[in-house]
Amino acid sequence: MRIHLIAVGGAAMHNLAIALTKNGHQVSGSDDAIYEPSRSRLEKYGILPAEMGWFPENITSDIEVVILGMHAREDNPELKKAQELGLKVYSYPEYVYEQSKDKLRVVVGGSHGKTTITSMILHVLNTCGKKFDYLVGAQLEGFDTMVQLSDAPIIIIEGDEYLASPIDRRPKFHLYKANIGIISGIAWDHINVFPTFENYLEQFRVFLDTIDPQGAIIYNSEDAVVKELVEGAEVSLAKIGYKTAENYTSEGVTSLRVNGKEYPLEVFGRHNLQNIEAAHNACTKIGISDEDFYSAISTFKGAAKRLELLGKNISTAVYKDFAHSPSKLTATIDAVKEQYPDRELVAVIELHTFSSLNKDFLNEYKGSMDKADIPVVFINKLTFEQKKLKPYDDVLVKQAFGNGKLIFFNDPEIMVEFLSSINYKGKNLLLMSSGNFGGTNLNLLSDKALISKSIY
CATH class of the missing domain: 3.90.190.20 (Mur ligase, C-terminal domain)
Incomplete structure (x- = not known):
């Protein structure tokens, strides 16, 4: 398939370009500036634009899919050309959904902890030999790209609440239509897009409505805002609250006490202990036993740039x-x-x-x-x-x-x-x-x- 990415230099976009190239697609891209590490990684896979800038001639009728990154503006010359030619233009999350609509979709939402929880789930599934796809907001040890799309039956998605694209003003996590949703915490953010806390909170109410009615919402019951939102929502979802597991710290190492066993961790902090329980509940829904989960999570070293x-x-x-x-x-x-x-x-x-x-x-x-x-x-x-x-x-x-x-x-x-x-x-x-x-x-x-x- 012939695919062109507008604003290919972004963290998520360049990873998607690489993943699509590795899947055998004919991929091209454009951007007005591309910095490291995106530049070197795109060059390695032969998809670094020869010249920086937006060029309408890049857009031809043989392109089957155009993916629009958030860095581009709605008057982008390449976007305008694609619209004139009647080409299908996807936002990043819209395209990911189209490629995963037949999979079990786990979407991790929340104002904080999204990347870490997603990373924890990936680490456990990888350790347990499960086949899965993913979309995560950080480069993880043992994973070549931040996104993978294959024939795997499961996809784990970090569900950002920021806007999907310059021409699609919906929050990204609304577009994935989760089977299993997670809300880790809610604290006002992205004031330039959501000018009041109530407006920001509303995006999480909508997120609940986008989850498959036969699905589940896993939520932090120790976060008062999240607890009130989820427990007060009139939805048919299974509501699964989680809280910090029993733990202790000795000589700088935090350990969990679960089912009569102790599991020393390589991460620490109350927020990370909460993140672990979010990941635990998601992995349980996927079919991972408690013993396998906690054995695997004890070797998790953390996501990049997170403590x-x-x-x-x-x-x-x-x-x-x-x-x-x-x-x-x-x-x-x-x-x-x-x-x-x-x-x-x-x-x-x-x-x-x-x-x-x-x-x-x-x-x-x-x-x-x-x-x-x-x-x-x-x-x-x-x-x-x-x-x-x-x-x-x-x-x-x-x-x-x-x-x-x-x-x-x-x-x-x-x-x-x-x-x-x-x-x-x-x-x-x-x-x-x-x-x-x-x-x-x-x-x-x-x-x-x-x-x-x-x-x-």
Whole structure:
């Protein structure tokens, strides 16, 4: 099949292009800019565009499918040409559904934990030798791409609530029509698309309505908003609540106690223990026994950029995490403080997304860094320019976070200089962002934190 992807350079889109190429399709793509690692990966498979930009001549009548990425605009020249020729134009999630409508579809939704829960399910199914397809929002160890479409009878989908495409304003997770749905938590996000919390919450109500009536919804019963939403919904679905399993932590290792057995884990934090139970319930519905599940999950090392250990010594650990929204920030800081109760925590958050930088949303962060001993907020001054937002100063940030200890930086070099000056003996460093801290080399920063200052 001849397939063309508009905005092929995105994380999800370039992975889909590679997966389709590996399936034997004739794939082409376009974008106005493609960065690493997308660029090298597309080049490796012979599908890197020869020239950056949008070219209507790329769109010809022999193309059977056009897939439109969110990065493109609705007036994109290639999209306009495809519409003129009457070609079928799919959004990314729409195409994934078309390729999986005869499979058992497990869709993982929620404001946080989606990638981790999806990754946990994939890890367990892979360990247990199950055949499955998947769509996940991070590169996982042992998986070549972030998406796979084959003849497998099951597909596990990370169900993002962001919009499907520039011409399809429905949230992605509405389009997959799950057989088994999961909601891990609900906390207002994507303020640029959902201007009020009620508007955002409504998307999860709609998600419940999109699930097969004979299916099931697995939900976090320890999240008050989720519990009220699901238990109050008039749907015929089986409602399966989950909560944190019995556990304990000893010498920096968290273990579960289940059915009279103990399972040491390679991940930690209350949010991850909740994520495990979401994955457990999904795997149970797929046919995985408790013993097989917990044996497999004990070897799960975590999804990329989710409490990812950059380095450690006897007195210090350095982690990076994708956390950027208030709920993710709070959960991640809580996890590290609970895992290392005797160590101080230097926690750094980069505000990078449209929502996090919006003055009207900033107050949602109030109290989110209170458990950090040295709380640091970084906003790259160039980010304001790139997003065409009016910059604000440390006074506004400190007021919004409600934290008098908070230290604010808008220059990456000055931030790195400050972080490098700290004596990390008996302290941990946590670096949180969906961006890149203004191009900061986090591995080098980690190395600096772990050298002689930290150990006497």
